[in-house]
Amino acid sequence: MNMQGRPTRPETSAAPKGATFTGNRALDMEEALIFETGRFDATGVDIEAPAPFESKLGPHARESTLGLPGLTEPEAMRHYVRLSRNNYSIDAGLYPLGSCTMKHNPRLNEKMARLAGFADVHPLQPVSTAQGALELVEALTHALITMTGMEAIAMSPKAGAHGELCGMMAIKAAIEARGEGETRRVVLVPESAHGTNPATAALIGFSVRSVPAGEDGIVNAEAVKRALAPDVAAIMLTNPNTCGLFEREIVGIAEAVHEAGAYFYCDGANFNAIVGKTRPGDLGVDAMHINLHKTFSTPHGGGGPGAGPVALSARLAPYAPVPFVVREGGALRLVEHAEGGKAFGRITAFHGQMGMFVRALSFILSHGADGLRQASEDAVLSANYIRASLNDVMSAPFGDRACMHEALFDDRWLKDTGLTTLDFAKAMIDEGYHPMTVYFPLIVHGAMLIEPTESESKASLDLFVMTLRDLALAAKAGKSERFHAAPVHAPRRRLDETRAARQPVLRWTKPAPA
Ligand SMILES: Cc1ncc(COP(=O)(O)O)c(C=O)c1O
Secondary structure, three states: OOOOOOOOOOOOOOOOOOOOOOOOEOOEOOOOOHHHHOEOOOOOOOOOOOOOOOOOOHHHOOOOOOOOOEOOHHHHHHHHHHHHHOOOOOOOOOOOEOOOOOOOOOHHHHHHHOOHHHHOOOOOOOHHHOHHHHHHHHHHHHHHHHHHOOOEEEOOOOOHHHHHHHHHHHHHHHHHHOOOOOOOOEEEEEOOOOOHHHHHHHHOOOEEEEEOOOOOOOOOHHHHHHHOOOOEEEEEEEOOOOOOOOOOOHHHHHHHHHHOOOEEEEEOOOHHHOOOOOOHHHHOOOEEEOOHHHHOOOOOHHHOOOOOOEEEOOOOHHHOOEOEEEEEOOEEEEEOOOOOOOOOOEOOOOOOOHHHHHHHHHHHHHHHHHHHHHHHHHHHHHHHHHHHHHOOOOEOOOOOOOOOOOEEEEOHHHOOOOOOHHHHHHHHHHOOOOOOEEOOOOOOOOOEEEOOOOOOOHHHHHHHHHHHHHHHHHHHOOOOHHHHOOOOOOOOOOOOHHHHHHOOOOOOOOOOOO
């Protein structure tokens, strides 16, 4: 029971029995479900009972109440504030999740996104009244074209994976327009790829042919040539790749792919490492998504709302989906239908995530060209600082080589300690850090992928390095009790993550009366 006399959430997964009456441990407070704290006969607002009316719902009318919990305003406030304190966030500390680019979200972006003209714009309002918003979309498009060196940008996709789908649908449309839809049915995907790449290809009916990664972690142009055949529609290659390495043979790969009549899709999730340094268009890329929530600092927001605009080469630009913005005379217009063009159709109901566009443009304009280049350089410098500072206590799968924006370690250094990558990651939680990405990329055994981003100060990086060194030395010294039980200081201990993912309990069931 909590102090209000209502039951608290039962202790789960061997959480340490609270030594306190409330179950709270100082600022770490137990929080029950809102269904458990709320009262079904109460509400936080005074609403007048409606005048008698005749229901038109007939047999569809509810026979019982909805059963929603009622709370007073302070109770509701406290519930959500307490829950929010259980979240780890980039505003709370270093968030080294590799491949996710958890960088600081500048408050300036937030301020701009809240300007009424952007925040309140409605997708169905007359275009003549949304000219400012369209101008912002046009400006962001122009900035992305400049940075990627590509011909056109499809703005509407709502995440990286959605961008992949958009880019691959443009490729499919182009192949079908060439009359090769029936013969080019295969997409090449390197072994190191993010799972969304083969999933995207399969979703739109391609079959996937795997390309091995070389001993040095990058894709070899010769291996691609061996996999190319008249049935290949495209390759999906990530650059920098998921091992945090620049695909050095990318130009040769692009040439071979084009010679074979196929298209080059680049997974641009790691664009943040190369912005201002190199342009994908110059490397031979035909389509590439840009995760605005990674490279351009828009919030990840628990999986959404995101934005994944897709840059397209001149060869693919005609197949870009609607809607898109065009300038006609002095005014901007939204092209909503193919209008006789080759657009493959529409990938979202409306025009994309306006709030994310505002934040991304705000990041771009406030950094300027030199600032964006420096952000890329600092992200790479930070990752290499971490790599070099941990190299003697942990093992790097591809040797002592400079990396791009993320430092990758494997689990060879844990051999003979009886510990796993998971144990190490869980012990980081006790030290107040969100773990790095673990067990990805799949080609590296027990992978630990650390992406510090450009946001961290040297002091922050140093504390992180010292913490990881301390943990690594403890692991090697056989102090396994620090790991096997970890996390011991978190509100919840080790959960059955597989079961939580496969059989999530998403519905509260009212307990039977005692
Ligand atoms: C390499 C790579 N590709 C694709 C994606 C998918 O992006 P999103 O999560 O925006 O759908 C990610 C996400 O982490 C990624 O790291």
